[in-house]
Amino acid sequence: MRTPAPRARELRRQGALAVLRQVHARPEVTRAELARTLGLSSGSATEITARLKALRLVDEIGAPPTGGRGRPSPALTAHPEGPLVCAVDIGHERWRLATVELGGGLLDESSGRHRDRDSGAVLTVIRRRIAEASHTHGARLRAVSVAVAGTVQGTRIVQASTMRWRDVALDDLCPDPSVPLLVGNDASLAGLAEAMRGAGTGVRALLHLTVEVGVGGVLVMDGRMMTGATGAGGEFGHLPFGDPRRQCPCGAYGCWDLEVDGRAMARALGRPAPHDPRADAEAVLAEAASGDPASRAAVGTAATALGRGVAGLVNALDPALVTLSGLGRDLIETAPDELGSAYLGGLMSFRHDDPPPLLASTLRGDGTIIGAAEVGFDAILTDDGLESWSTAVAGP
Numbered sequence: 001m002r003t004p005a006p007r008a009r010e011l012r013r014q015g016a017l018a019v020l021r022q023v024h025a026r027p028e029v030t031r032a033e034l035a036r037t038l039g040l041s042s043g044s045a046t047e048i049t050a051r052l053k054a055l056r057l058v059d060e061i062g063a064p065p066t067g068g069r070g071r072p073s074p075a076l077t078a079h080p081e082g083p084l085v086c087a088v089d090i091g092h093e094r095w096r097l098a099t100v101e102l103g104g105g106l107l108d109e110s111s112g113r114h115r116d117r118d119s120g121a122v123l124t125v126i127r128r129r130i131a132e133a134s135h136t137h138g139a140r141l142r143a144v145s146v147a148v149a150g151t152v153q154g155t156r157i158v159q160a161s162t163m164r165w166r167d168v169a170l171d172d173l174c175p176d177p178s179v180p181l182l183v184g185n186d187a188s189l190a191g192l193a194e195a196m197r198g199a200g201t202g203v204r205a206l207l208h209l210t211v212e213v214g215v216g217g218v219l220v221m222d223g224r225m226m227t228g229a230t231g232a233g234g235e236f237g238h239l240p241f242g243d244p245r246r247q248c249p250c251g252a253y254g255c256w257d258l259e260v261d262g263r264a265m266a267r268a269l270g271r272p273a274p275h276d277p278r279a280d281a282e283a284v285l286a287e288a289a290s291g292d293p294a295s296r297a298a299v300g301t302a303a304t305a306l307g308r309g310v311a312g313l314v315n316a317l318d319p320a321l322v323t324l325s326g327l328g329r330d331l332i333e334t335a336p337d338e339l340g341s342a343y344l345g346g347l348m349s350f351r352h353d354d355p356p357p358l359l360a361s362t363l364r365g366d367g368t369i370i371g372a373a374e375v376g377f378d379a380i381l382t383d384d385g386l387e388s389w390s391t392a393v394a395g396p
């Protein structure tokens with residue numbers, strides 16, 4: 001058989017990439033839907049999926065009968081021997097790791113609590129777990145993507161105030177230097193996941209905020225995180241929406257962070273600063289739910305501060321939708337009136353007729369790990385990524 005001309009080869013590769021990206025974005029999409037979405041003939045869709053199957057990238061599963069004439073179109077899904085991303089979430093108190101397949105399905109997961117919040121101790125545990133995943137999955141593991149509760153530039157954590165980390169390099173986390181290592185902020189990655197697979201799916205401009213210890217987030221435009229020149233953007237919690245006399249662990253005064261979480265609730269209740277603000281916030285929410293008026297008021301104070309700040313961000317960034325996860329989700333459920341009236345009160349009047357809705361995240365605790373995996377698959381679903389996978393599967 002003649003070798004295809006370069007132009008034809010290029011078109012075939014583009015077709016294969018487009019199909020792969022569709023299967024990743026819409027797991028179990030049928031071959032007929034795929035052909036319609038991408039404007040492919042039925043013959044081309046069949047030919048491309050056959051090649052992707054041979055390359056162990058996608059698999060076909062029988063579709064339910066359509067009830068109409070003709071054979072039902074098979075659904076496309078991740079190949080059981082296909083590429084994987086090792087996604088890691090390093091939080092304030094805990095870590096979590098999962099291998100993730102095409103389409104975002106989480107496979108083997110593990111998690112634990114930091115015994116010691118020292119960066120060396122935490123990263124030793126993570127390094128060992130990544131090495132185990134690498135050993136188990138071999139060449140199937142195509143990227144390691146790490147989410148951290150801190151400010152990230154490239155593969156460095158420049159500041160993680162609540163864990164007291166400064167300038168921590170993550171370059172040596174992966175045992176195989178040929179596997180790309182990607183690092184991002186946890187709240188930003190949760191926002192990306194929300195835009196790709198959660199409450200913000202299909203929304204052009206999504207503002208996502210995660211409240212855990214403090215608040216972070218991201219504006220996601222057309223599926224891209226707006227994280228600035230170095231990747232360190234999205235530190236919304238360090239906007240000076242708080243009391244200018246109060247110093248934040250980040251070094252600045254008056255940060256919004258200090259007004260919306262367990263630290264704010266403890267102050268409102270006249271309690272000492274909590275060691276674990278997230279766990280304390282949970283306890284105050286439970287006290288509020290059982291009817292304790294002082295706890296109810298403390299929750300309302302945090303919800304009000306959250307609502308006012310969200311209004312400021314909406315005035316500045318003009319999102320179509322705002323999603324909230326973590327404690328933000330709890331505040332929507334527990335104190336909707338305080339949150340809603342502070343939000344509306346802070347909006348410019350032209351927005352009052354049609355304010356962007358505030359919705360609870362639908363991905364709950366999985367957003368960060370799913371977002372980390374998305375960034376990993378962005379690196380795999382490229383010309384180079386496909387080339388290198390083909391070589392790994394079929395040999396050079």
Ligand SMILES: [Zn+2]
Binds near residue numbers: 251252255257
């Ligand atoms: Zn701060």
